[in-house]
Amino acid sequence: MSMKTVFKKTTGLTDNPTHYCPGCTHGIIHRLVGEVLEEMDILEETIGVASVGCSVLSYEYFNCDMTQAAHGRAPAVATGVKRVLPDRFVFTYQGDGDLASIGISEVIHAAARGEKITVIFVNNAIYGMTGGQMAPTTLIGQKTATTPFGRDESIQGLPIKVCEMLSTLDGAAYIERVSAHDVQHIQKAKRAIRRAFETQKKGLGFSMVEILSTCPTNWGLDPYESLEWIKDNMIPAYPLGVYKNKEGAE
Amino acid sequence: MGKVLMKGNEVIAEAAVQAGCKYFFGYPITPQSELVAYMARRLPEVGGLFLQAESEIAAINMVYGAAGTGVRVMTSSSSPGFSLKQEGISYLVGSELPAVVVNIVRGGPGLGNIQPAQSDYFQVTKGGGHGDYNIPVLAPASLQEIVELTNEAFDIADRYRTPVILMGDGMLGQMMEPVEFGERTHSELPEKNWATTGTRGDGPRRIITSLELNAQSLETRNAALQKKFARIKENEVRYETYQTDDADYIMVAFGTVARITMNAISKARQEGIKVGLIRPISLWPFPEKPFLETRDVVKGYISVEMSAGQMVEDVRLAVNGHAEVDFYGRTGGVVPTQEEIYQKILSVAGGSRYEHENSF
Ligand SMILES: Cc1ncc(C[n+]2csc(CCOP(=O)(O)OP(=O)(O)O)c2C)c(N)n1
Ligand code: SF4
Ligand SMILES: [Mg+2]
Numbered sequence: 307m308s309m310k311t312v313f314k315k316t317t318g319l320t321d322n323p324t325h326y327c328p329g330c331t332h333g334i335i336h337r338l339v340g341e342v343l344e345e346m347d348i349l350e351e352t353i354g355v356a357s358v359g360c361s362v363l364s365y366e367y368f369n370c371d372m373t374q375a376a377h378g379r380a381p382a383v384a385t386g387v388k389r390v391l392p393d394r395f396v397f398t399y400q401g402d403g404d405l406a407s408i409g410i411s412e413v414i415h416a417a418a419r420g421e422k423i424t425v426i427f428v429n430n431a432i433y434g435m436t437g438g439q440m441a442p443t444t445l446i447g448q449k450t451a452t453t454p455f456g457r458d459e460s461i462q463g464l465p466i467k468v469c470e471m472l473s474t475l476d477g478a479a480y481i482e483r484v485s486a487h488d489v490q491h492i493q494k495a496k497r498a499i500r501r502a503f504e505t506q507k508k509g510l511g512f513s514m515v516e517i518l519s520t521c522p523t524n525w526g527l528d529p530y531e532s533l534e535w536i537k538d539n540m541i542p543a544y545p546l547g548v549y550k551n552k553e554g555a556e
Numbered sequence: 557m558g559k560v561l562m563k564g565n566e567v568i569a570e571a572a573v574q575a576g577c578k579y580f581f582g583y584p585i586t587p588q589s590e591l592v593a594y595m596a597r598r599l600p601e602v603g604g605l606f607l608q609a610e611s612e613i614a615a616i617n618m619v620y621g622a623a624g625t626g627v628r629v630m631t632s633s634s635s636p637g638f639s640l641k642q643e644g645i646s647y648l649v650g651s652e653l654p655a656v657v658v659n660i661v662r663g664g665p666g667l668g669n670i671q672p673a674q675s676d677y678f679q680v681t682k683g684g685g686h687g688d689y690n691i692p693v694l695a696p697a698s699l700q701e702i703v704e705l706t707n708e709a710f711d712i713a714d715r716y717r718t719p720v721i722l723m724g725d726g727m728l729g730q731m732m733e734p735v736e737f738g739e740r741t742h743s744e745l746p747e748k749n750w751a752t753t754g755t756r757g758d759g760p761r762r763i764i765t766s767l768e769l770n771a772q773s774l775e776t777r778n779a780a781l782q783k784k785f786a787r788i789k790e791n792e793v794r795y796e797t798y799q800t801d802d803a804d805y806i807m808v809a810f811g812t813v814a815r816i817t818m819n820a821i822s823k824a825r826q827e828g829i830k831v832g833l834i835r836p837i838s839l840w841p842f843p844e845k846p847f848l849e850t851r852d853v854v855k856g857y858i859s860v861e862m863s864a865g866q867m868v869e870d871v872r873l874a875v876n877g878h879a880e881v882d883f884y885g886r887t888g889g890v891v892p893t894q895e896e897i898y899q900k901i902l903s904v905a906g907g908s909r910y911e912h913e914n915s916f
Contacts, residue, residue, distance in 0.1 A: 351754045355621070356765075365763050371752035373624045374765035376647050379617035382609070386621020386629075387752070389605050390579060394754045412617070415610040 329529025359401030378409025420477030438524030479511030571706035578604030616644030626751030632658030646685030650766025663889030671889020672726035803832030856880030
């Protein structure tokens with residue numbers, strides 16, 4: 307009797323068990339990126355750049371050459387790699403503290419220069435790794451370790467909408483915001499990641515996919531509630547959709 | 557190839573290109589801007605790339621990315637910008653990536669000014685960023701020496717997988733001298749089989765990281781780094797001595813200050829005062845040998861610096877109480893004159909005679 311393989315793990319990921327908390331969608335996003343790299347058959351042509359955050363060990367999981375960047379500097383590191391190896395694929399995998407706070411300058415300038423890299427931007431509205439402090443993306447009213455009474459516009463200001471901001475730059479070729487909170491959206495997220503890498507392949511410019519992601523541990527919610535929280539609270543603040551598609555515009 | 561008249565900053569750039577450096581990431585700052593401008597013009601000619609980064613932080617991290625692919629890469633800055641590079645330099649050390657970082661030092665602290673200084677000595681020789689580390693630092697005193705040391709800086713970087721600092725002061729960067737770019741010496745260097753270039757069917761994937769979550773593992777990694785630093789200390793010490801054989805007093809100076817000091821020494825010698833010079837060329841590893849050889853013979857040492865007294869601490873460590881150690885320094889971008897240094901020599905070495913002459 308022969309058995310039919312109905313599902314197998316992507317070769318885009320290594321066999322190392324991930325360290326993410328139960329219900330954390332970092333793992334799902336890893337799989338999507340791994341699948342896209344496998345399906346495009348570019349694993350051997352790719353150099354990934356891990357950032358500082360819960361995904362710092364992503365270099366243990368992505369099954370390609372990897373380098374680990376200082377907090378916020380992944381787009382600069384990726385620039386260095388891509389400028390030497392313009393025919394390879396280069397991506398960064400960054401959290402919202404890493405990208406939107408300490409590293410906002412690097413990502414803006416990488417986009418402005420039209421660096422032909424792909425940024426995987428995981429927005430969970432919090433600093434996961436350091437224990438749940440406010441991120442630039444933390445929602446108004448959201449309680450964190452450093453906004454114990456909820457984020458207050460008059461004190462901490464308003465959240466940064468990265469896709470909206472970067473899409474104003476001419477060097478940005480593909481910008482989309484997606485979510486990892488249910489199957490349908492996860493499939494959409496994968497298509498977005500594929501389009502971002504295709505954009506890089508065509509040499510059109512900078513590409514980024516922002517994925518709304520959970521952090522049950524620091525949100526103080528269970529995995530199911532966390533998925534609901536994305537739908538009910540994050541999506542209204544961070545509308546999903548394609549913010550820039552240079553190719554589509556042509 | 558004959559001699560050409562060039563500015564110090566341009567010599568660094570040209571020497572780097574001739575050493576095979578094809579990638580440069582930098583941010584403008586006086587007094588090293590000619591270096592950046594030269595690279596912007598020159599690198600495209602050799603099929604390389606010059607990229608002006610948005611900040612020194614971005615520049616050093618671009619260097620990190622490029623270095624990880626195995627190419628020769630450089631960045632340059634001056635003091636305030638060099639401070640900004642420290643986190644990145646620490647990462648280069650931790651991930652064992654070769655690169656050359658130039659610091660054309662200016663007056664500080666803070667914004668300071670754009671005049672020549674050596675007040676980043678502590679920062680370059682004692683680590684500079686976080687963690688336990690040292691970086692080879694080369695300090696040329698002439699434009700011709702820049703040519704040699706820039707080439708060596710790249711070799712040392714590749715040989716030990718480490719960043720190397722080329723340190724000069726604003727004077728060296730701005731002065732013009734005739735230089736000759738001779739045939740480069742090619743050393744045997746290890747293969748860069750660690751580079752992340754995409755696996756392309758050539759074996760298992762590679763990872764560049766400085767992260768080591770387990771304390772024991774990180775200690776092991778540190779032990780390996782310390783071993784490497786010990787090897788560098790053993791093999792990469794560079795210095796020059798001048799008229800130390802019969803000297804009663806030895807001056808210690810590096811970079812352009814060493815040249816001014818040599819003139820002061822000539823004047824003192826004419827007056828019958830026996831002074832010599834130790835000129836450290838590698839600031840780290842600091843040359844201890846010429847001190848061990850002389851410290852029981854001479855009466856004392858005088859460290860002359862464009863700082864409030866930084867290298868003098870290494871001189872004291874090398875002399876270790878065997879002789880007097882004196883210091884003369886100017887700060888804030890003021891360059892010590894030959895006459896000032898000569899007067900300092902008189903006040904220390906010619907003490908009694910000096911007072912005698914003045915008492916008439
Ligand atoms: C220069 C520097 N500053 C601060 C830190 C501490 N730090 C580590 S991760 C992190 C925040 C990460 O948050 P985010 O990027 O949102 O990633 P997440 O953990 O949420 O996935 C901070 C502040 C650091 N490692 N380096
Ligand atoms: S702390 Fe949050 S972001 Fe980090 S692994 Fe756990 S759930 Fe995920
Ligand atoms: Mg986060």
